[in-house]
Amino acid sequence: MGLFENLANGFVVALSASNLFYCALGAILGTAIGVLPGLGPPATIALLLPVTFRMEPVSAVIMLAGIFYGAMYGGSTTSILLNIPGEAASVVTCLDGYKMARNGRAGAALGISAIGSFIAGTLGVLGVSLMAPTLASFALKFGPPEYCCLVFLGLMMAIYLSEESVLKGLMMGALGLLLGTVGLDPVDGIPRFTFGVNRLMDGVDFVVMAMGLFGIAEILCNLEAPENREVFKTSLKGLLPTLEDWRQCWASVLRGSVLGFFIGVLPGGGAIISSFASYALEKRLSKHPERFGKGAIEGVAAPEAANNAASTSSFIPLLTLGIPGNASIAMIFVALMIHGIRPGPLLLQEHPDLFWGVIASMYIGNALLLALNLPLINFWVRMLKVPYQYLAVIVVVVCVIGAYSVNNSAWDIGMMVFFGILGYLLRKFAFPASPFILAMILGPMLEKTLQQSLIASGGDFMTFLNRPISASLLLAAGLLMLTPLAKSLWKKQKG
């Protein structure tokens, strides 16, 4: 079947009444979460994982994906009106978006951010439709050594790109891999590090861990300081950008979309880096870089386009290689695993309805988000006035119900509280949680492929270097790890 036929089948799946409902629900929830500071997409997806237990897998992924890319749309609202990013990928939008609002152009900033996001999201989905099947068929040629090196490279990239301190990222990755070994050994079935606790035989439950690390930890951090939210009072009329606005920023939207798309494909790349990179690119290319930071519309259009394109393209490594590139996508990976579906190159062959249904739902979701964002902006702004304590108490209650529902046991709530405390402390010492959760998820695959490779090669570690694909992947991982060292040596030499 050709691309268009597959996509048409995907639309049939995505346009069914229930999937359309879940797509809209995800997009609305995502926008709300993006608008509200203090609860990011990974936390929201983690909170809703237990809800997906009884849903069809396609519907579950469609809803969770909607939350993820919907948050990118919503995040810009708080950046522009409050100078507070609703989620991390909208940090850079504060620079010019808030200035535009202060200059009485909040409407234009919100408008260009929504339309730019729509264009980028749609281009991103088109890119996913074209690129994902090719990559999936290429990945089918991979044997255990290639997969082992790919997982290793994916982890290294996530560590290198996600945070400032590579050492802290590596430590979290190693810790995640170790905790991933808790439970029955996948080869021999021997219990490992369970301390005789039967509940640990199946390993640490991802849902419970994610709700603790993201949901409870986020609430604990926010409990430390009372928030100060003041919506900037400005005119929200004239949401459609003027012709002059378009003339200034159409190229920025396209550049942001392309750059964001390619950064999003990289594990760890994601929406945050893409928004910063596209802002820097626009500033460099501008004939008047001094306008940036003072309300330049390109400074809003490009990063908003980039973070949407990146959030869409970050589905590529998940759907084609089975490697989640960031914490939100990792949660969607967990949702698939709960339904007994293993993301990877075979997903396209074994579950084409899911693969193409999710992609088609993204087209629909993007159109829905544009329809939601512009007419409902006043509603989202009003929502910002809801006191945070109501949100906090609801999150805590949803967390305890979600954790309890996993096995109908208070033990899981205890585990969630443990991971909540851990997540809180890790944030306080600036240890990133994403490499930890990605390593925990990818650990079993890394272990299995490492053992398979070694057994097949008679214990020869050189098998990873003798095969061109695995050697290239290892080389890339090695170069990545040496970059910080090279940077510091370069600085010393210059200094």
Place this chain on the structure above:
Amino acid sequence: MRKPGDIVVGLCFLAIGIAFTVGSVKLKIGVPTEPQAGFFPFIDGIILIALSALFLFQAWRGRAGDSPAFGRVGGPAIVVLALVLYVATLETLGYVITTAILSAVVLRVMETKPGILVLVSLILPVVSYLLFDRLLGVTLPPGLMAAIF
């Protein structure tokens, strides 16, 4: 600047690395041609020990990097305590009573007005119980309220 907190964190990571390495030796490591259950955690444990040692060295030299300062830790500590008590009493007291107490604690920590605190703490557990237990089929423990629910 050398921060004692960083050193404590480094030591915690080191201890975890050592514990897993020792544990994997007990599980049997095997050889590359025939890896046993302890093979992968052993390699990973050694890596964590090495990384923790490097982090401790950096922390000792005051170069472990910046981290956000602790704010008012009283609030998070009270909520954690409430959550621990929640776990201990959930099955006996039941969902509605324990959740009412937990909600009240969270709202109190966030300096909510007493009237609203009481109202939300009474309504939220009942509404969430009816929504999740009756409507969505999640079995929540009724505890002392078994006669009512």
